[in-house]
Amino acid sequence: MAYQHVKVERNGPITTIILNRPEVMNALHSEAHFELHEVFNDFSADPDQWVGIVTGAGDRAFSAGNDLKHQATGGKMGSPPSGFAGLTSRFDLTKPLIAAVNGIAMGGGFEIALACDLIIASDKAVFALPEPKVGLAALAGGLHRLPRQIGLKRAMGMILTARRVSAEEGAALGFVNEVAPHDELMAVANRWAQMICECSPMSIRASKQAIQMGLEQTLEEAIGGQFKYPAVAQLFKSADFVEGPMAFAQKRAPNWTGK
DSSP: OOOSSEEEEEETTEEEEEEOOGGGTTOBOHHHHHHHHHHHHHHHHOTTOOEEEEEESSSSEEEOOBOHHHHHTTOOOOOOTTOGGGTTTOOOOOSOEEEEEOSEEETHHHHHHHHSSEEEEETTOEEEOOGGGGTOOOTTTHHHHHHHHHOHHHHHHHHTTTOOEEHHHHHHHTSOSEEEOGGGHHHHHHHHHHHHHTSOHHHHHHHHHHHHHHTTSOHHHHHHHGGGSHHHHHHHTSHHHHHHHHHHHTTSOOOOOOO
16 A cells, blocks of 8 residues: 555565655654554554564654644644554554664654664664643653653653753663664664564564563562463464474474464
């Protein structure tokens, strides 16, 4: 399917999703949100796609967040049930997502990155939740994900000041997994994706879901209830569950099918 505001590229089991509004620093409006909703639906449903990479078109921005000029001039507003960028309120995606942050990640752009499982940042990347400076609030998950990911006091230090944070400081705070030279960003993001693809897709999905659901429970509840999680139950019924130990016993690389 052709999209106006998003590009989708596939390389083997890796899907790259490119926010494609570089003329407005990849800020998103209603049409873009609904396109991304369909893109992530397709990625989730495709059994041959195992890992997603989300990045922005051009060299300046990952995403500047909400398209405020579009909003201020009376442009159509609204987003799908899956939230900002079709992602921030999507809680049933068990496939891993990597944010390859190639520049500015402000407001909703930062919230997109926080909704991904890993953040690989260009050394030119800048992160912030600046909504209070324009009379808004980071209600697409930023106010909730950032404290969970880096701790309350560190998150408050960013949120209550709306200050900008470099890629290096993001790594020190704990929300950036790796800082890459700008020109090597996609190569580094793809290296992470390839490392994930060396693992069983069924195991990865079970692990992601167990972490996400377990964090909402006590430790005792999480350990006792994890075998009832859908992705964990699917793992035990999968061909990968048989293939992994078989390949280990035969001293060969496993042939994962993700089924």
